[in-house]
Every structure is written in C-alpha cells, then in structure tokens.
Amino acid sequence: MSAVHLQLVDLCVSFNGFRAVNNLNLSVNKGELRCLIGPNGAGKTTALDLICGKTRALSGEIRLGDKNLTTMEDFEIARAGVGRKFQVPSVFRQLSVRENLEVALCRQPGVFANLFRRGRSGDGLEHLAEFVGLADQLDEPAANLSHGQTQWLEIALLLAQDSELILLDEPTAGMTAQETRKTADICNRLKGKHTIIVVEHDMGFVRDIGDVLSVMHQGSLLAEGTADEISANERVREVYLGSMGIHGA
Amino acid sequence: MDFILQQVITGLSIGSILLLVALGLAIIYGSMGVINMAHGEFVMLGAYGAWALNSVFGLDLLSSLVFIFIGVGAFGWATERGVIRFLYARPLDTLLATWGIGVVLQQVIRLTAGGELRYVGMPEIFSGTVSILGVGVSSYRVFVFLFVAALFAATWALMFRTSFGTRLRAVVQDRNTAMCFGVNADKVYSLTFAYGAGLAGLAGALVAPLKSVSPEMGAAYVVDAFFVVVLGGVQSLFGTVASAALLGQMSGSLAYVSNDTIAKALVLLAIIVLIRFRPQGLFVTKVRS
Amino acid sequence: MTRVSLSPSRRSESVLNGRLQIAAYAAVCLLIFLVPLGIDDDFLLNRIARYLVLGMVAMALALSWGYAGILNLGQALSFGLGSYCMAMALKLRTVPVHTGSEGLPDFMVWNNVERLPLAWVPFQSMTFAIIAGILVPVLIAALLGWFMFRGRVTGVFVAIITLAALVVGNLLIIDLQSYTGGFNGITDLAQLELFGFEFDAYSASTYYLVATCLTVSLFACLAVTRSKAGLIFQAIRDDERRVRFFGYDVAAFKILAMSVSAAVAGLAGMLYTVVMEFASPTFLDVPLSLSIVIWCAVGGRQSLVGALIGAILIAGMQGALSESEAFLDSWTLVMGVTFVLVVLFLPNGLAGLVTLIRNRLAQSSRRSEGAALRPALAEVSASKTGDKS
DSSP, X not given: OOOEEEEEEEXXXXXXXXXXXXEEEEEEEXXXXXXXXXXXXXXXXHHHHHHHTSSOOSEEEEEETTEEOTTOOHHHHHHHTEEEXXXXXXXXXXXXXXXXXXXXXXXXXXXXXXXXXXXXXXXXXXXXXXXXXOGGGTTSBGGGSOHHHHHHHHHHHHHHHTXXXXXXXXXXXXXXXXXXXXXXXXXXXXXXXXXXXXXXXXXXXXXXXXXXXXXXXXXXXXXXXXXXXXXXXXXXXXXXTTTTXXXXX | OXXXXXXXXXXXXXXXXXXXXXXXXXXXXXXXXXXXXXXXXXXXXXXXXXXXXXXXXXXXXXXXXXXXXXXXXXXXXXXXXXXXGGGTTOHHHHHHHHHHHHHHHHHHHHHHXXXXXXXXXXXXXXXXXXXXXXXXEEHHHHHHHHHHHHHHHHXXXXXXXXXXXXXXXXXXXXXXXXXHTTOOXXXXXXXXXXXXXXXXXXXXXXXXXXSOBOTTHHHHHHHHHHHHHHHHOTTXXXXXXXXXHHHHHHHHHHXXXXXXXXHHHHHHHHHHHXXXXXXXXXXXXXXXX | OOOOOOOTTHHHHHHHHHHHHXXXXXHHHHHHHHHHHHOOOHHHXXXXXXXXXXXXXXXXXXXXXXXXXXXXXXXXXXXXXXXXXXXXXXXXXXXXXXXOGGGOOHHHHHTTOOSOOTXXXXXXXXXXXXXXXXXXXXXXXXXXXXXXXXXXXXXXXXXXXXXXXXXXXXXXXXXXXXXXXXXXXXXXXXXXXXXXXXXXXXXXXXXXXXXXXXXXXXXXXXXXHHBHHHHHHHHHHHOHHHHHTTTOOHHHHXXXXXXXXXXXXXXXXXXXXXXXXXXXXXXXXXXXXXXXXXXXXXXXXXXXXXXXXXXXXXXXXXXXXXXXXXXXXXXXXXHHHHHHHHHHHOTTHHHHHHHHHHHHHHHHHHHHHHHOSOHHXXXXXXHHHHHHO
16 A cells, blocks of 8 residues: 555535535545546535635645645645646636746746746647647647647646646546547556546546546545446445436446 | 714715715626726716706706716717727726726816816705704705615616616626526616716716816716725625715714825725725625635 | 647747847837937937836836736836935935025925935935835835735736825825925936936936936846746736646736836836936826826737837827927827727737737738749748748
8 A cells, every 4th residue: 555645634615504515535645546526516626626725625634745735825735736627628828838838837936936037948848749739739829729629738737737646627528539538548647656636527537547436425425446336336326316327428 | 962963964965975976886897897987087977967058058957967867878878889898808908998988088078168167056946954953954965865865776676676687687697698598788788887877977967066067076086986886895785875874974074083185095095905805895795706 | 819820830930039029129229229319409309218218117017017917007106206216316416506404405494394304314325216216116016016916806906906006105295295395396406427427317318328227127128028937927917826726926926027017117217307307296196107008008018119119109299299288188188089999909009910910911921832833932922021020
C-alpha cells in the first residue's frame, strides 16, 4: 500500500440550508486514479470545488500530504499542488493557444518573478500542443477553437501546470468515441506520476481508466470498490434505479 | 421635542426625494445590471422639461408631469434601443457609454437652454404650509412625500402584480429560458429602461421648484441615488426605501455637525467601504454566490 | 476575430509581429524627438509638450485598463498628486518676491498660516519631491488596489470605487485651502532645475525632458506588457478565476498593474506642472479623468501607443479648435458623441482599426497567394504588406 495523498475528513457544506456535501470522507493514495461517480446532485462537482478552494467548507478538513488545504485561498491551494479542469471548458479565449500554455506554466507564480521574465519561454510548449493535436493552432486565439479543441486545450493546460493532484470534471463531455479513448489514454499515462480524481458519467470510460470507484449519494460516500464490485452493490443499484442505471452510458 | 420632530420631518422630506431619484436607478440596475451614469442627466431633463413646459406653453407643474414622464421615458427607450442593447455582454462599456450619453445631454441642454440657472415655480395650491403636530411644513414637501409614496406603491404593483412584472422577473432570472417560453426579452428590457428613465424625469420635475435648475444638477443627485441603491441592495425595492429613509435622516442631521465638503467626502468613502464589504447591500441577506 | 488560414510559418510570423511592434514604437518616439527641428515657435512647442504629457497618462491607463481589465476612472488622481508634489517643490523655490514672510508660500500667508506645514518641509529637497511625485501616487493606488482586489471587487465596482476615490481626493485638495491653495491651486512657480539645466516651460529643453520621460515610460510599459506578468494581466482580463487556479495571486498582479500605471501617471503629473507652470484642482477632477478614458478608448485601450496617439490627436485637436468659448461647448458635444460611437462600434479604437485593416490585407494577400501561378511574386507582395503594418 502506498501513502495516502489526499484525505477528506467529515466534510460538510450547505447552500441556504441545503447540504450539498454531508460528512464526506474520502482518501486517495499517491499516484492513484480515482473515479467519482453518482447520480446528478450527489455532490461530486461540489466535492471538487471544495478541494480546489472554489467553495469553502462549513466543517471538516481537507489534507494533501502534510498540508492542510481547508482554510487556504484558492490560489494557495493551486500552489500546494492541485490542478482543476472545469465542467464547462475554461480557457483564456482572447489569448492564443501558445499564450494559454505559457500562463499555465506556473512553477514560479510570484509577481516580481514574472515581471522580469519574458512572456514567451517556449519551454516544450510545441510538444504539449502537438500531444493534444493543437500544433497547427498555436497562434490562433482560443476563441476560434471548437468545443472539442477547447476541451483538449484545457487538458494541455493541466499538463503544463503539472500538479501533483489533478481534478477532472467530466473531461469527456462532448467528445467523440475516439477522443474519449485518447483521453482515457492520457489518464492512464498520468496515473502513477500524478494523483487524479475524475468525475464522470460515462461508465465505459470509467472502466477503462479507474482502479477504484467511489460512489457519492446525497453528499456522502455510498460505496467504494472496483467497477465490478460497484455494479454488484445492492445499495448502488437502488440509488441509480429510476435514473439511467449504472450501465446506462 | 419640536426640534427633533422638525429634524425627522426634514429627514423624511429629503428621504422621499432621494427615493424618487434612486427608484429609477434601482430598477434599471437591479433588473438589467446596467449602471446608468446618465441617470442624473435624465433627472436634469425632467427639470428642464418642467421649466420649458412652463415658460413656453404656460403649463402648470402638476399638469406637465404626465408629459415629462412620457417624454423622458421615450428618450430612455430610444437610448436602450440605440445604444445599451448592444452592450449587455460588456458591462464596463455600458457604464462608459451611459457616461458619454450624460455628457452629451448636458452639453445639448447647455447649448440650447443656456448654462444659467433656471427657476420653476411651485404649484399655487401647494405654496402654503401645513401644520403637523405643531410643526409648520411646506405643503409642497408633503405633496412630494405623498406622491413618491404613491409612485412607489405603483412600481411595486407593476413589478409583482402585473404580467409585465412577472415577465421582467423571469428575464432577470434567466434571459434565455424566459425567451424560450415566449417572453420578448428585448421589449421587456427596453420598457424597463424607459420606465426607469421616466421616473428620473418625474424626479427632476418635482425637485425643480425646490432647487435651482442647471445643466450640472444631475451629478449631485446621481451620487446620492447611487449610494441609496448600493446601501439598499440591488434586488430589493424595500431595501431602497429603507436606505433612502436612513440616508435622508442622516443627511438631515449631518448638515448640522460638519461642513458640506467633508460630508460629501464621507458619503463617498462610505460608498467605497460599502461596495468592498457588502456589495449585495445592507438590507439583503446573503444568497448562494 | 476574422483571423483565418494557418500557415506553417506562424511561429516566425508572431516573432516578426513582436519586432514590428518594437520598431513601430521606436519610430513614434523618434518622430517625437524630431518635432522641435521643424518648429521654431516656443509657444507651440510648449503646447505639443503638454499633449505628450497627456498622452503619457492615457498610455498609463491603457496598461491597467486594456491589459489587466482594471477600468480606473480615477487615473487623474495619480496625475494630480504627481503634479502637486512637483508644484510644492517649485513653489518653495520661488524667488523671495513671490513668497510671503519667512519663506512661506504667498497663499499660506493669505490664509494666516504661520509656519511651513510639516508635510511641506521635505519638499525643500527636489530629489525628495521627484521621488514623492512617483511614490505617493503609487502608494495610494496600491492601497486602493489592495483594498479592492483583496476583497475581490471586480468590473463596474472597480470603476465606481476609483471614481469615488478621485472625487474624495479632489474635495480634500480644494477643502485644505491653507495647505494646497484650494481652488486656485499652486501658482507662480520657479523653473525646474536639474543637474544644472534650467527647464524653461517655453523652450526646447523642457520639450526634450518630456520626450525623454515619455520614451522611457513607453518602453518600460512595453516591457511590462511583453513580460510574463503582462501575459498574466491579459489572462486575468479574460478569466480571473481560471488564473487563480493556476496558483497566481490575482490581487497581487492587479495591484502591480495599478501601481505601474500610477507611477507613469504621477511622472506625467510632475511634467505637467513643469510645462503648465502651475498645479490646480482641475488636474485631478472628474472631467479630466473622463477625458483620459476617452483618449484611451478612441486611440485603442489595448495598445499603449494607440492610447498615446489618441490622446495627442484629440487633445491637440481640442487645443487647436478651442480658441473660442462657443466652440469649446460644441467640441465637448462632439467628443461625447464620438466616445459613445467608439465604445459601441470600435471597442479597440483606432489601433483596433489598424489591426483589422492589416488582417484584411494579410487575408487577401494569402488568398492571392493561393491563386497565383508564380508563388515567388506572391511572397514579395506578402512581405510588402507586412512591412506596411
């Protein structure tokens, strides 16, 4: 067993009295790829929001290695080693692909360090762009990219950011089957070097990449196990009943 | 005791005028998210409307109110159709464009009506004073107070008791969804802007007999009105009333304790601090961000 | 957003664009330095120097507004503070005829001030005054920025707060009459003397002083925009939240943008006092701040040199046409209408128009490239259009 990397302890958050996340306990080992699944409204995205500091926890604790993220500002959490891909692809639309990647290269985030550094470093950016198939669009403004290309750009931004912990919120939304396979491929390659949490609905994709699945329901953890164990789990079946069923997608 | 009562009544009177100016601003900002920097100039247009209708057509202030409401409202409608609707995606540019419109309006008035001060007479029937609990109050101020109260009630009814209000609130919540259900969002927005502008025009006409009328008069009103809106919270009509009342009382008593410049600076500093710490306003509870 | 067609030489093209930018900026500065050779009239030279100073402020605003997305409607506050710092130092240097008893400035005597106020004392040193003329605006901008951006105030609220801060500054300057000269400002100033040079406002030496400061600050700002910090500014303008999730402290970057902008504006303010030979509350009032925004918007908010040229053109035109009071009124009207139209139809101003035309030309030349039977010829024409831009 390798060491625990990310640990959520008794995490709670509420919006106007509605408990979006309720006593969530989750621990992910170093280098592990964990899939987070669950019906709509189970609190998956909110859980990611809590980890990366977009939302503040009401109570509970978030630990990354020996660092306590619970009360850190969002940018401090990013510096501590958390990268995030959003459900709605979020890139700098007015900047070119190259400039997007430059911004994502953020090992020295200080103000003055960046004031005396050139805007174009070029460190392996072409390589990254090539990797996600955007080599020809390097000097194109990101606004001109298609939806799929924007998804790829954001994945490339995460690769450039090179965080210890990577949070992916529905990375394959709007992708073709072929692109989904490529995303799975990237995930598998990152596994081991990075700790990854993926929120996904696509069970085929989840089976391709995930070792362990965590199922969330009404803001807490319902079950944990391999894909086969989860499909066999009675309570998970119950929760999914009436929605699309776990084999749906 | 008389002194305190006098203060309270003065405060109420100032508050009612503040509310009148702020109401239009609050409706436009609260529902469309547009900070209308030309609001003060809409007020100024209303005041000049009262002056012009009186000196050219000999109309009494009370009978010109309808024309002023329609006239300034129509101008607001044209502004929304001609400029603002192109800028909903760029809020900063809306602020700049309305500022530019304000400058243009000031200049047009200066070139046509002249830069000198103008005076508008009080309606004859309200030239006397009435006695409230032994304190003499100008009956015109009482009339303004009652008029504003009625106007507020009408606005509230428009927002929450008519189908137009329902449609407006639907568009404010989610423009696209509202449009999918057949609400003509463009029309709702332009009418809302026109209504807000019309209210500003009325405010200008009503304050005209109390203050002198000049092309620059709008600037002073818009600062105070903006303060009222920020203090009251953007989504809340009653918050606007509460903050107008509070500010009216405050400025009524503040005038006694410090000089005018410092009072102005303090109001501005209060705006700065308020935006920083409670951008949602004092009288609105915090909602999910 | 009409950029089309991807050529394999895009990388070199973007490097070329960068060099072209530097070349264009250098050409503008060179042109500014050449102006006195063709003008014999000191009065006119003084006026042009004045427009250059105003251009500097517009350029400073382009840095914070166009790049970092901070619409600072209080830009005139930094400008005015700089000008007062210089005016205080120059006032203390006036020949004894102009000063009252015991070396007090005349307006203090009229206001029954008996001793030189403590805040004035260090301004007896010109070095202190020059440092203060830059540092005071920077500190105030940084403080205001810290106050706003640590609280994540964004968008229109930044505009409102900076505008309110400007008005507060203006009210205070007018109200503290015995220390600032009130409405009248600070007048009857000595001439600036630096390193043994006298800078007569109506002479080529002052013009060259202004031109040098302008060139230095233009290239300093250019360096900032071309640094990684400049790139991060633009990313912040685009999507501030996303920048935070890369670990950048957005508030710190915004404070930096506002401070650099304030430093340039403060320097410009000092020069303005030298050129105008007085300081007045109108140097930090709302109409001036609005003008700065208009110059910047018309010239192109996302281009430093665009904003500079916009300011020189508009202020110059206003200066040339505003001999009569009646004309000044219609001028304001024309400016207001122009401003609204630019905001509506040309959000990137004249500089945006130039880029648009350049892209159209590049596009049509590429099209002809495809159709041409002799590719060599097309290459020549393509490089020609590149030269023109």
